[in-house]
Amino acid sequence: MNFRSWISVVTGLGIALATAGAPVQAQTAKPVAVRAAYIPVVTWLPAWVAKEKGFFAKHGLDVTLSVAQNLSVLPGTVGRQFEFVPSTAPDLLKAVASGLDVVATSGEVFETEDNASTYVMVGKDSGIKSAQDLKGKLIATPTIGGVIHVATLYWLKKNGVDPASVRAVEVPFPNMADQLKAKRVDAVEALEPFVGALKAQGNVALTAPLLSAGKEVIFPFWISSGEWARANKSTVTAWKASLDDAIAFIKQNPDEARSILAHYTKLPEAVVKATPFPTYRTAITAKDIEVWGSVLREVGQLATTVDSQKLVVQ
Template identity: 30%
Template sequence: MRRLSIAVIAAAFLVTATACGGSDANGSDGSGAGASGGTARVKVGVIPIVDVAPIYLGKEKGFYSSRGLELTLETGQGGAAIVPAVVSGQFQFGFSNMTSLMIAQTNDIPVKAVANGVATTGEQGADFGGIAVKKGSPITSAKDLAGKKVAINTLKNIGDTSVRESVRKAGGDPAEVDFVELPFDQMPAALAGGRVDAALVVEPALATVKSQGGTVIASQYADVSPDLTVAMYFTSTQFAERNPETVKKFQEATAESLEYANSHPDEVRRILTTYTKIPEAILPDLILPRWPAQPDRASIETLAKLGEQDGIFRSAPDLDKLLP
């Protein structure tokens, strides 16, 4: 059964959040500090993929605790599920692709991006995400995806928008792609078993597909923009207004974590084994993304235009309100 639309789910969470009052998860007076010696206890919703390796490293290295943040990381399937959890106060921060955040914002769901997340490498055939097919597949180009089943982790989101752009650029009909929703970690088996014809896979699942003989036929994120900001960390506007110091500390710690991950690729590969099921033998083959300090606004504007073209947004996203 397909997931309900983000607007419907989030609306339900908004009612819950309003009924529960406005205090944060610490029961604080709005400072963001809990009762344990000024420590702010925050939960962050993440996805078990390579994109979020920096925040796991940052927690391990003490970048968050040194700023008085006690971090708990909890996983979800994608931004469409994490957004309502943040809005409801279940999580104080979340990780989400930019399309999910723009969908939320255009549906009047109070979200605010606060820190950069992950970006494409911009290199065709050498990105941390790609449209992959199994060994021996007759599909050799994104043009061939018309009329085929393509797995993405969340329907009506960045996956179908970016895949459609790859199909469009290859000369195919993007309206004819049949999308199927699957978690990233289930995509290698679905490809190998022939349940789907292709899949938008990101690391570490992408390395698993390649180890099975699969190949990448297009790099969809790079097709949108060579500088595409794929995802960011965000909070609810209410939490940001009531807990500015906690948000500032989170931003600073995340920036330090992104910088550390960029300069320590071996540690990124190691930390992946602590929150994914990737076999160690595949680790050297992983393609790591870029973790810039700041989002690339021009690329987000391009993604927004493509989303409008696909009918994903009910109105044009207001990036001035959404971005830091």
């Protein structure tokens, strides 16, 4: 073998060894399959935008979105049916107190003083003007054990009314206006866009109950199985990053975001246009959760001590 041939062999061998030992950059990593549930209301718009505009795919996720109707039962589905589901602090805390290993993995909506989305509404001729006037009254709530009703009970207690003096009945948001008009209930706990429709009919907002817990409080957010989240932090990071991209898109392209909102909620165009966007934010801390732990203890719905520091994986 002459010198030139020897050099060619050595060079070829070196290239082969270097290629074998290095990652193949041309190959694209397979997207991570993720299953998520959502409730068909404006709260979950960032997830829909992330799906429709390709932000999940951009961050390496192959997301399947499935509609659900009852938020309170979803903690028990993570780790089996879904990787991410909607929840609230009371539902999360109660689930953990009952022995489930579930954690918050991303924020979604915060209720703020300058952008409230939930109100206790009463008829304009009801004579109800304060918390004291609700003693012995019947309130329609989407979920008796849910965050909105917990907040209403806390608001009542802060204003000197025994929460036990008020009765509650579960009524879906779309049916609340009819129930209030027919005087089958004395007040309703309504969420946008239903608040806007109720106000248009002359009904009156008595309070924004969530704000009784603070000037800015976590409302719904995303949770996952604790075991899964701790083992898949890169996927949790990608999920949050996708939602952050979607939130930025919503701010810059509100009209296109509303088209996506209409697609997922099936609401009439006029309602979609009138629906205000809530305050979207993915950051969430143990302190955000603990605020609601204090509220639950005040209204007698959380007897077990829960360490909020262990309830957030981001």
